[in-house]
Amino acid sequence: MMKHCSVCGSALEMRFLPDEGKDIPYCPQCNEYRFEMFNVAVCVAIFTPKHDKVMMMRQYGRDKYNFLGGYVNKGENAEEALVREMNEEMGMKPLSYTPMFSMYYVPSNTLMLAFYAEVAEEDLSGKKTDEVDDAKWFTYAEAQEVVIKGAVAERLLDEIGRQGLIEVI
Numbered sequence: 001m002m003k004h005c006s007v008c009g010s011a012l013e014m015r016f017l018p019d020e021g022k023d024i025p026y027c028p029q030c031n032e033y034r035f036e037m038f039n040v041a042v043c044v045a046i047f048t049p050k051h052d053k054v055m056m057m058r059q060y061g062r063d064k065y066n067f068l069g070g071y072v073n074k075g076e077n078a079e080e081a082l083v084r085e086m087n088e089e090m091g092m093k094p095l096s097y098t099p100m101f102s103m104y105y106v107p108s109n110t111l112m113l114a115f116y117a118e119v120a121e122e123d124l125s126g127k128k129t130d131e132v133d134d135a136k137w138f139t140y141a142e143a144q145e146v147v148i149k150g151a152v153a154e155r156l157l158d159e160i161g162r163q164g165l166i167e168v169i
C-alpha cells in the first residue's frame with residue numbers, strides 16, 4: 001500500500017473513485033488519484049523449429065529451472081523487451097514470437113506476460129551470458145521435473161503442453 005504521493009511526497013488519503021467503485025489513494029496536494037504501481041515482465045518458452053524441446057535456465061544460484069525472462073523497461077513494449085532479453089541473456093534472436101497469457105504474480109508485484117518463441121538453431125554452447133548459470137533444452141517430461149513450482153514458469157509449462165506446442169512423449 002502506497003503511503004506517499006510519487007510526485008510531491010505528500011501523505012496520501014483514501015478517497016472513493018466512482019469509476020472504480022472503490023477507495024483509491026488520493027493526493028490532496030496534487031488533487032489527483034495515485035494508483036498503485038506494479039512491475040511488468042515478460043517470460044518466454046523458447047523452442048527449436050521442431051518443437052521437441054524447450055529451453056530453460058538456472059539463474060542466481062537456484063537449483064530449479066525457469067524460462068528466460070526479464071522486466072519491461074519504461075518506454076519499451078513487451079515485444080521489444082522479449083527480443084532484448086533473449087539477446088542479453090542468451091545471444092539469441094527469435095525467428096518468431098507469439099503471446100500466450102498474462103498472470104499477475106503477487107510475491108514480486110509483477111504482471112507477467114508469457115510468450116513462446118522459435119529460434120533457428122539448437123546449439124547453446126558459448127551463448128549464455130554471466131546472468132545465466134546454466135541453460136539447456138528439455139523434453140516436456142524433463143522440464144516438468146526441473147521447473148520452479150508455484151509461479152508463472154509452471155503455468156507456462158502447463159500451457160505449452162495443453163496447447164500442443166511441444167511434443168509430449
Ligand SMILES: [Zn+2]
Nearest residue numbers: 005008027030
Ligand atoms: Zn502529490
